[in-house]
Amino acid sequence: MFDVIIQDASLRFGNHCVFEKLNLTLKGGKWTCLLGGSGVGKTSLLRLIADLPAGETDGKILCQDGFPVSNRIAWMAQQDLLLPWFTVLENITLGQRLRRSWADILKRRPILPPEVQDKAMSILEKVGLTEKAHVLPQTLSGGQRQRAALARTLMENRPLVLMDEPFGALDAITRLNLQDLACELLKNRTVLLITHDPLEALRLGHDVYHLRGQPAQLTDAITPPGEIPRSLEDNNLMALQGKLLDRLRHESLLEPLAGEQ
Amino acid sequence: MFDVIIQDASLRFGNHCVFEKLNLTLKGGKWTCLLGGSGVGKTSLLRLIADLPAGETDGKILCQDGFPVSNRIAWMAQQDLLLPWFTVLENITLGQRLRRSWADILKRRPILPPEVQDKAMSILEKVGLTEKAHVLPQTLSGGQRQRAALARTLMENRPLVLMDEPFGALDAITRLNLQDLACELLKNRTVLLITHDPLEALRLGHDVYHLRGQPAQLTDAITPPGEIPRSLEDNNLMALQGKLLDRLRHESLLEPLAGEQ
């Protein structure tokens, strides 16, 4: 697995500089977790890595193996972005639909080959949406929508996975289950995960960064020991949580409300 | 402050019965917190109380003082529902705009009297969005949008406040601050708050309920001692968290994935 190196990334919206000369390395095959105050620039950083339009950007995204990142990314946005005209099943197989080539169409290959269909149904089962496979997303609850979006991302099967608060709208138990599921399915993928839950970061991250300040800066990585997903009963984890909370609090002492410039 | 009594509430979407004969009393001037698996029916219950259209509903919503609930509710939905054509300031004073009477218009009273404007700006300051007061919500980050929605709800100044995961997209520190803020501003209001964070429920709830099963049922209330917002260092709280997590886990033993039918 290749590392992804973000070099001297800068982003500004007009006068407002979100971050400048930011450097970050996503270790190949590892999970990197990103914490940070609201509005500090996490989503923006993710979009920058995914090469999506934003303000005036600068900097380089390099892959260790020399190939460009494009088409090797699965991106899960902060909003669920489910398409209202497709059923849940159709939504989570959107990638397959979009990558259907002219050849596939001309040769009348089925839109969803049986193996893709099976995979989709098995992921839907794992995220607990089997019964919702054939309904439109408008009838889903907030958490169900998020799970559908997660399922879509997991279907993508890309080496680099960028996830923006993928478990934010889920209850504690479902969240733990889906964290385990993600760890299982994204084994050996390079993952960048944004979260607001320090414990989640510590449970899932090989490296845990904290983005803070204005312009935003990254702290040194915290590197919890052991394999992911880690058990929450782990004493090490609790100690690290203390350290992490300290960092978060430190920020809130600097500024009256975290992340706000 | 009046109690709000939900009697024999039922809700079905076609064949799918979300809950049936559900009874719940929101104690006047107190905070009631509601936990529950994803898709179990929390949002639906909130909408039912707010008398918003949903599937086939049944049941009664009574206020202790005999008046109907309508026009005494502030509702914060799971989505932020910010209007894209209004700035943040205009969005959080939407209630004032919508309640402007013909008399106000004919007498050419200002849309925002200075005192409303001041209040709005002070709330914006407290949620940390002062600098964003005059921008359109499209340029906000996810957490900033949620804070704007919270600010709009706080501006409403209604005796009964229904909030659907109001702090879900916020980082830990901002979240604590805003919990404190909400407690302060909603003192003596009857509040129903949906959350996925057991600690948040225990910190803020006078009563903490758990909705589970299919059709969904409410567990007995957990009633943490002391005034809200409670300190997280409180030992009582930790004990109660154990109890609560037990309940949540119990559910996940019943069903492979929480909340899913």
Place this chain on the structure above:
Amino acid sequence: MKDSIKPFVVLLGLLVLWHTLVIAFDMPGYILPGPVDVAKSMAENASLLWEHTLVTLSEMLLGLLLGVLLGIVLALVLVYFAALRPWLLPPLLITQAIPVFALAPILMLWFGYGLTSKVVMTILVIFFPVVTCCYDGLRHTHQGWLDMAQTMGGNRFAILRNIRWPAALPALASGLRVAVVVAPIGAVVGEWVGSSAGLGYLMLQANARLWVDQMFAALTVLAFCSVSLYYTTDRLLRRFIPWQPETSQE
């Protein structure tokens, strides 16, 4: 009242309105004949009307089909070849700004007196609402969806097919509703400019001879075609855009 009777009641109401209008304003028959006279004329000329209706209907439907297709294609070109836009738009606008009668000799010269010229006229009348609405729909796709599609490495056509197109459908629907209602005018105007059959021809004939009854009989048939076309289209559109239900009235 049952939904299925409503249209008939409306029809009846309109007839009554028409009748009272004729009576109240003391309309002379050569300006606005009463519904009874018109009905009589319709009965008398039933086979004639039917024959000419078929002609107009076929011109109209063919024009609609081609016009809608052309409109959609143009909208796609405007969206996907943004560089062409400033060059394409003005000629497009000009086709609309120029009254067809001025173009008629040219069209007749190129397309003759047959079906073609009427179809071309219908296309000219209807394609603009389709282009405008479809184009407006296509160019305002939610950016998030497009971003997602980009990261998924979708090809342009697939993105159009699966995202942009369905997202534009509600807007296109408005354009189609307008197109369907004005299509008969296109065909009729085409017939005025040169034809030997069709409701427009019949109307001109009748008008030139001051057979106002017969003219209004033809008009009634034309209006009926328009209205039924509208309702059919409306129903189809609702069926095909189920994810965009009407929201509450409060």
Place this chain on the structure above:
Amino acid sequence: MKDSIKPFVVLLGLLVLWHTLVIAFDMPGYILPGPVDVAKSMAENASLLWEHTLVTLSEMLLGLLLGVLLGIVLALVLVYFAALRPWLLPPLLITQAIPVFALAPILMLWFGYGLTSKVVMTILVIFFPVVTCCYDGLRHTHQGWLDMAQTMGGNRFAILRNIRWPAALPALASGLRVAVVVAPIGAVVGEWVGSSAGLGYLMLQANARLWVDQMFAALTVLAFCSVSLYYTTDRLLRRFIPWQPETSQE
């Protein structure tokens, strides 16, 4: 290329296209005169054209104003008085399905040969796209916003003013774009049916005398009015709906 020159280049391109069309198809001057002849005629008849343009322009703008207002009001009625809808829609459709020429004698009888009848004609031509688009926009407001407004206890008008209306603006914009482009046709057709001034009248005069140059000069002015009206409207609409930017083309 700078955006400010583009329209002129397009104009030039169109003129060249026109010229080559005339040459390529070997168009005789009495069917389609070349741009040079038309320009000559425009120069010769400048003051005449100007005078008549003013007439048509005022008919058109007044018709546009009233037609758009009427369209919006009708759309509001359709949305807010849902019970009226099945009764209102058919008559509305019928006004569109009936070619104005057939209505002309009636309109003339009621409104005379002055400004009024032309304004009414323009209104008839443009209000339908406005109604359709505005109505489609108004009835598909995001349900969540309406729910929120309901809990806030907003009054109907305020909800319309602050939520439904802005939400419908993008759809209405499509309707306006169509309306603005077809408005000149409404005025000109009105003039054909009964008038003593205006570009349509001028065209008829020129046509009867086979002054094809002058007719095309009038047409050119008309097309110019349409196109500039469109661009002005487009710019205004973009300014007033800033929250709905065009999304990327990929």
Place this chain on the structure above:
Amino acid sequence: SGNKQTSNNKQEKELKELTLMLEWFVNPDHGPIIIAQENGYFEDQGLKVDIQEPADPNLPPKLVASEKVDLAVYYQPSLIHGVANGLPLAWAGTLVATPLDGLLVLDDGPIKSLKDMKGKTIGLNIGGIENAILDTLFEPYGFGAKDVKLVNVGWNLSSSLMSGRVDAIMGAYRNFELNQLAIEGRKGRMFYYEENNIPPYDELIFIANSKKNDKDAIRRFLRAIELGTQYIVNNPEKSWKIFRDYSPKKLDNELNRRAWFDTISRFDLRPAAKDAGRYQAFADYLQENGELKAKVNSKDYMLDF
């Protein structure tokens, strides 16, 4: 070669095809054409005539000029306009040899004489010589076209007059609109142009392309028209029935019946007869009255047979 015997001997397939575009829908003004068609005079002359009807009277000259049709029915004043504007058109025979037009008012209206017209409103279907005609009509009374209000009313001439929206109409035919009024129970009064100082002209003529035409076929065509006219003049009732049966659904009505008999005396008995002096006089009249920008020479736009 165009006599009856030879054409009878030749078979149908050798008929020469001609397209004739009328100036408007078939009506009694086209009597000789229809009779010639129905009685087989065209065939006798070795012609197969395809009759087309337009809805815009100004379309036929353009189609003749661009060689899309061989012959068209048109108006003399408009032909002069066309020639003045450089269209390759030429007179190719006469159908109706007097003006049919006139200034029409209601008999029971306030206008008893042309001098009452001052300041009144005239509805018209623009023909292109209105100003000259009105100036001439009103000249004896000391006013002109500028002193009346002209309103284009398109095809709604009689209804605009009857509904009182205009005081008089121009472009109305004496054989039609007068009868139309009568059928609606009104009486009209017409001020005839030729009785009021306006040089006489032919209302309906045949036109052909001046550069490309088949003189032989036209001559045979006019011969057939001549025969048709003669038949009508000789057999008014019989010819009406033939005309009516050409398309009973469209033609069989009271208005057409009345118009038919009023039109008989207007048909040119010598359709091929060329009167260049009369044409020149009318063209000069138009030019003197400012309706023509350039002088036209009648020799240039009249075919010789």
